[in-house]
Amino acid sequence: MLTVILACAAALLALAAFAVVIVRYAAATPIIYGMTMIVTAISLAAAATPLFGAEPAAMRTLPLGLPWLGAHFRLDALSAFFLVVVDLGALCASLFALGYGTHEQAPQRVLPFYPAFLAGMTLVVIADDAFAFLFSWEFMSLSSWALVMAHHREPGNARAGYVYLTMASFGTLLLLLAFGLLAGPGGHYSFEQMRAAHPSAALGALALVLSLIGAGSKAGVVPLHVWLPLAHPAAPSHVSALMSGVMTKVAVYGFIRIAFELAGAPAWWWSMLVLALGGVTAVMGVLYALMQHDLKRLLAYHTVENIGIIFIGLGLALAFKTYAMPFAAALAFTAALLHVFNHSLFKSLLFFGAGAVLTATGERDMERLGGLIHRMPQTAFLVLVGCAAISALPPLNGFVSEWLTFQAILLSPQLPTWGLKLLVPAIGAMLALSAALAAACFVKAYGVTFLGRPRTGAAEAAKETDRFSLVAMIALSAFCLIVGIVPGVFIDALAPVSSSLIGAHMPPQIGAQWLSIVPIAASRSSYDGLLVFLFMVISGALAATAIHRLASDRLRRAPAWDCGYPDLSPVTQYTAASFAQPIRRVFGSLVFRAREYGEMPPPGDVRPASLKVEISDLIWDAVYAPIASGIGVAADRLNRLQFLTIRQFLSLVFGALVILLLVLAIWS
């Protein structure tokens, strides 16, 4: 299977080169996306087999990279699971792009980098030595950076690319240090040797912190998330879907690989660090998302929230693992992985929806949309499924993984330390808060974009999107429903992953009655998505038939009632900003230092009233702005060094030499 996957990665790289050649022809777009579809489908089939049949990890060393090291690749259960996430996302994105890509203004900036980006992500999850991992990681970052810069002339995109590149380099640097520490002075770069090495507690801890920051910055953990809401929306929509739905998961993979496998036995504070970061990320991510009125940026910020939920699950798993509670750890770990899978499904679906809206109207700003449900009914329905799934509504898939995370939290009073006993309830409250706010966020996103009346001519003239895009969205929303109603199949498929890293797995779910899921014991908790779905369908249908048969089914169209106010201008509708105003008032004054300045002219004055809202990004102001200005000041100072006379240069060189010799003398 590993051979097939390596062949697929090579085929993707070849496609990237091929795309450079044929990009001048109009047929390039369907050819490239069609080929990536075929390749990722093969890779998906190859990756899914280890999850359903218990196969030992396959390994292979290729004579590439460092001559004395070679490139090690390995396909174990964890890699296979993340490869499924990558390939499923890539398959759907390629299908979507068959339609969406034809609207691309500059295909030469997208087509070569797209297969390269996919190849990079594939190689990261199967890499089995530090060199191959970091090389593929950087390859993935750079190819996605090129995709972010595809529309570089649009305002803001250049800055997005710059911030992304800076943060990506920073993250890779920290991962490099983490692997360097784990490899030790002997230079044991292959993961096999690292696994066998059992690093000391201090070394493991340092590697964990470095990997948490390094991989966390890629995943979008607060406060390292700043690049994400800039870069993800800037890329073409199918790439945004891949970056948000899939690339962040590859970063989660990197963290899991180091924290659960390479860094050795966890210390007591590891889980607390991960949990606290996860909780803050979840709440801050959704609050940021609520304040946005750019559809794609809202979705990108919401990715931050979901990464927070995943890290909460991983933190719980680490905590249970530390205190030798393998079954609870398996539950929390499975919940996190299931959320990884679920999020890749509905986030891709929603970004596809945003892409369809962007194609149909040319707008990303929700304040200039509205009423699209009338003009794009199929897209509207599919996006509604995505919104309900991401808001964790039963019987869809988002609810299942959040439910499992809640069940894991309910097992944590058995943890022995006080720190965790006090922290976990607070994390539970943050998780509950972020789940409730997520629903508010998607009522806003969907309601303002698709419902109501069109706010501009562009929204009024929208047309339903093409068939390829619709099929991609139908596939993803079908997956959302299937994972929601038969979660047992997917939980069972995760069993090998959790066995390999935790040493235990959740009890098999397939045998449970009526396909329900029972994480611990039937008396304790169970959930049956299928029955809930059937009950809802039956009672809804029953009500509809009973009423239409026995009572009235007459219907008359009339102007909206609106308490008798005849003003039907679409401007009177609630906007994204006004919808979020109560929540901004409750949470924003603390989190964003939001201030409102209202100016109401006195009676008789004909000036219009005005309302100004100021929102400041505290994290940017507190962390990034000082760093940026510090670098600016330092660069200004150092700039003088460029304008020295030859004498001064020579004395500078001499001084440096003396200092270095002194250091050497003192060192030895």
Next chain:
Amino acid sequence: MVLIRDFAVQGAQMLLVLTLAPLFTAYVRKVKARLLRRRGPSLIQPYRDLARLMRKEVVLAESASWLFRVCPYLIFAATWVAASLVPTFRTGLLFSWSADLIAIIALLGSARFFLALAGLDVGTSFGGIGSSREVMIASLAEPAMLMIVFTLALIAGSTQLSTIAAFMTSAEAGLRVSLALGLVGLIMVAIAENGRIPIDNPATHLELTMVHEAMVLEYSGRHLALIELSASLKLILYVSLLACLFLPWGIESAGASPPTLVIGLVAYLGKLALGGFLLALFETSIAKMRVFRVPEFLGAALMLGLLATLLRFVSASF
């Protein structure tokens, strides 16, 4: 045989909540009217209203979409499924394992999600104001409710409502600080979720104070009937939930002989009567609060829930 009996009990509970829901709403209104020394409408008035609304034609706004027409059925289905999973006169429901307490909260969350969307669908300012305020209230009420569920789950060792109710009837439950905090929090959440005074006024059509009524302003005919029925179902769900968690007497599942079922049924009706009376009493003795005082009210409920959970994490004896 056991399966058939369980099926019958489950079906009876589903029909019972559905038929009792309008009556309970009428009962609360009646008590409220009597407390205000009015005579009040008859107890069967909501049934008459529902029948009248069902017979009428729907006047649909021109800008309404298909979602607006589907929402009432979705809301009704989600609320009814949630309500039928709460034990009323007998625990050990046939399908109680299909959704635990967290799933019941989430089902109510689904109903609210679609109701808020319906409020935005026609594109009027009142619909928007209602939806916007509803999600603000829900964003605090839902976590508060979940924290209370955590407390109960940690005490009973299960999130399964039937198991929790059975545990509450046992001697192990006893008097606990966390239970008291949970009770107060749950009552506050129930008041907010059902849009009762002091959060929202179900009887008002004064634009600036309404939340629920603003969202459903554009509904008419059979759609409005379903929405009203769902609101009644939600109210009776919360009262049943409070009754089965904190007044669990008479709903033991052991021995499903006719006498115990009758006792359970009578006890349930008595609990509803008590709950409705207390609700009406509370509503007549307090004034509605400003919308932006609501976060403080619900923040207090959230803190109570968090405190109760924290106590359970700290020690199993609280």
